[in-house]
Amino acid sequence: MPCVLRQDTLIYADGTLGARYRTSKNNGATSPPNGFQGQGSCPQIYQPNEELIHANIRKEVRIPIMNLPNATKVNSYECELEIETQTVRIPATVDESNSNITCSQYTYDYTAKEKQEVNAYIKVFWNDNEIDNAYQVTLYKCSVQRPDCSRCYSMNTTRSGLDCVWCTGDQCSYSLFCLSIVNECPSPVIIQTLPISVATVTTEPEPDFTEVIELFGTDFGQMMSDIDNIMIDNKKCVIVADGFNIALQSVKCKAPVFDSVSQRDVIITVQGKTSAPVVILYQNPLISELSPRFGIQAGGTTLRLSGSNLNTGNDVMVSIDGSECYVTSINENQMICTTSNYTTSGAEVAVTVTFGNAVRDGLTFNYTTNPTVTDFQPNKGIQAGGQNIRVTGTNFQYVQKATML
Template identity: 25%
Template sequence: VLKVHLSAHPEVYGRAPGEVTGDKVNKNLLFDSDRQHLYITTEKKVSEAPPRRLIDYPFLTESISVALHLSNASEKVGDSVRCTRKQDCSRSSEENTWLWSPNQQCVQIQAFDPPNLSCRKTQQVDISVPTLPRLRPSDSLQCVFGDFRTGGTVMAEDGRVEVTCSLPDPVEIPPTPEQQDFVSVPVRVLVNNHRGSIEVTSGEYHFYNCAATVRKNQNTPCISCVTSQWGCQWNAATHSCSDSDESVDGNHIVRPQQPESCPQFESPEPLLIPVGFQIPISFQGRNLENYMGRRFSIGTELMKATEEDVTQEQESRFRFRGYEFSYDKHQEVNVSFHIKQSDSEKKIDSTLTVVLYNCSVDREDCSLCKHADAKYQCVWCSATRTCVYRELCPAPQPARCPDPEITDIIPRFGPLNGRISVTIKGSNMGIKKEDVRKITVAGVDCVHQEERYSVSTSVVCEIGPARRPPPFDLPVDPLTSGAVEVEVEGGRRGTSKVLFTYRDPKPTTVQPAKGPAAGGTVITIGGENLDTATKDDVAVTVGGVSCEVLTFGTEITCKTGRYRGQKVPSDQLPVTVRYGKNTTKDVPAAYQYSENPKITDYYPKASFVCGGRRIVVVGNGFDLIQTATMKVLPSADEFSQDTAPVE
């Protein structure tokens, strides 16, 4: 039984509980004399459609959502807020007291005037509620702000409907949360009549706290204050942020949205600071008239409690001797400084930020060190075999780096015909891709793939064949092994200790030997030397149909694709394993695509909602199935909302 909403654009929105018999339904539907019940007929059966169920919902949004397809709506003023048919709503004829569900419109607060208020003030607020229901003389309005309750008045003019209420006193406003500069207070608009209070709509009202704006960035209290969305002002004399007040004047007052007028320190030099070496830092001061004769100290979170005195060089120029930083988590990190009055904990705005860098991080060899940007002044120090800031190395840096060192080869086996990629790992293998001059693998030239080069640490090349292809009547050559050699700029060479081996992979078996034409069967390929090359180099096809490689090793597994041939069952098809660009190996007549499994029946046909029943499925072709999963889809609408299939 389908549930259908009849309108200009009919749509199915669910199913009613009932047994699916497979019989055709008569298109002529029958109502009873009261038109309250619908009867559905088939060739053998007459069924009464389940009556529409209207449920009381505590919120209009839920009521409207459920009512959307029920040709009903929400009644707001009267007995309660509930989902009902129009004929059951005692005040449905009055404006905005019965909402037609397909419109999907609940009573909503459109705006507040003022939109927000300081937590230190109180006044009246106008709440715009365009679809407020018409009130009777016996009805009254109330506004509830958190725990504060006050009476409200309604004004309707020029199509606008506004509810006016008094805001709570500052002592009744909740405290501002730690990480915010405002507090959101829930707002509810209630209608009171002889039956009690009914919530018509709700929202949130923001009470801001100018004193809390400095939490955003404690290094710049004035800038955080005057750039906040609340229109706050800064008092440099009292070092405080407060509500905007035009009656307070003087050069110690910074007005809203005037951050350039804040007392502040800026423009540090130099911007780059190495770890482990103390460098003096100078900076500019601005708008410091209210701090004449004061002394300042500077610090940073990275150095914790260690603070340094600030020296005034000129009228607006300052400096301090710097820090000997220690940091090794990243190559670079931004370090921000705060500045305080020496005789207090009050911070003056500081936008001083420098970049702290460590030459040693991720530069473990000479080539990586020389590749660093010249602005860092990093050098390879032979005495310590580390990359450091120039001033930290007592000895001059070497003119050239040590010979390349090869630590690993991936893979260590390749097909005799070559044409696969080999990744060579190591150190000091050049500063740029052009530095790599020649690569050989087991004595065979290997073509450098420059686009895959990583400075100093990784070189990728494509190997050539181990030998020329012999005549077909000659035996295959024995395995060929040898070291890998990399030559870089300056004639420097590195030779691997591990060997690379050319060999011939031979797939011989495939299990299982058949599967459904729909694909999805995982086949296992056995043989000799199958773990030649890498998984990325290997591709498998079954009768020309791609087979997704799942695992790669002494055996290869792959998942078959959909067979699109006309003949099912298919002929015995070859399984082909391709290694790289130049090696193809076949297992002839190894696999057959068969008819897909079919379900002919299942029992039982019904179950309790709580589940637990054993279901038996009958059919053919089940022997092809490797892993079976059964999913039961709920047919009744009340069980299908946000419900996943049951396995």
């Protein structure tokens, strides 16, 4: 008995096409003519589960299909594979129950080097007829973005069903490709710390820590609880809540306070295995000069702070009596910031620079009364511009830049 394949096409159970019929304006099909079944009775692919195939695996794919045409009326079946932008057709067979199509063996692979997974699609053809829906296959590569044992085995970076294992030779591979599986991950390795330096603390009372630092490396574990501790010399670097990133293999911790300049060793211990040390520098940033010492109350004054080791750490802030001076550039010997609005004028107030939780102060700044404009001449001019205008008023001496709008 025939059935409806598409909105306006009839297909018989023996695989031949019938006449077309009219569709309605709302894109829904009109009722099938007498003797024809609805679209639900047409051949269609049924996919109960995800099909996972590792790249470069040669295998058959078995596709469940409902309502296949009578096998005696079909000359041959084919599977058309669409992987990335490429398509290829391969022979296929039907089983005795006439409910499963098996695509012949094919080596499934993809070219994208940085993609862990790529979706591929398989369509089924018979007698040059096509089943409307496609069978989806997920192709994947264990080695992509899993450069260490922790990321190879972690459920956060390697989902269930992929069958990825860590192999001798330091590579995450598909289990069938691996000659010797390593079940226990090696010792952690710290590649770098950011920042590479933090400030010594010279004030009382001492803060709980000087600055949050981040360690990057390999085999820090599959979850934060795998990390036993992080030490800087003989003091613990307390791990920040939610500071572990399995994908990056990084962890954040609060660098402990030291009051003397020195290179200090950072080590991490993961499930009883300890890394080799890397060095972090505790240094003493000093502010020796501030210029200019005066600026208008409205803010916008560019200040230049001079000194040494000013690029210590990542968390540098300048405050003028609690009002932020926004840092725009910084190097070892100079820092530039822009003042913000201040509530009063005429007062000499303290300038404080913080490097994380380490405080440096001792300099002062004076907020002056905002300038006022009383007159400007001439008050008319040509559109082309180029005219000199004389502006009169008060308190112009501390204005660094003026603009006429």
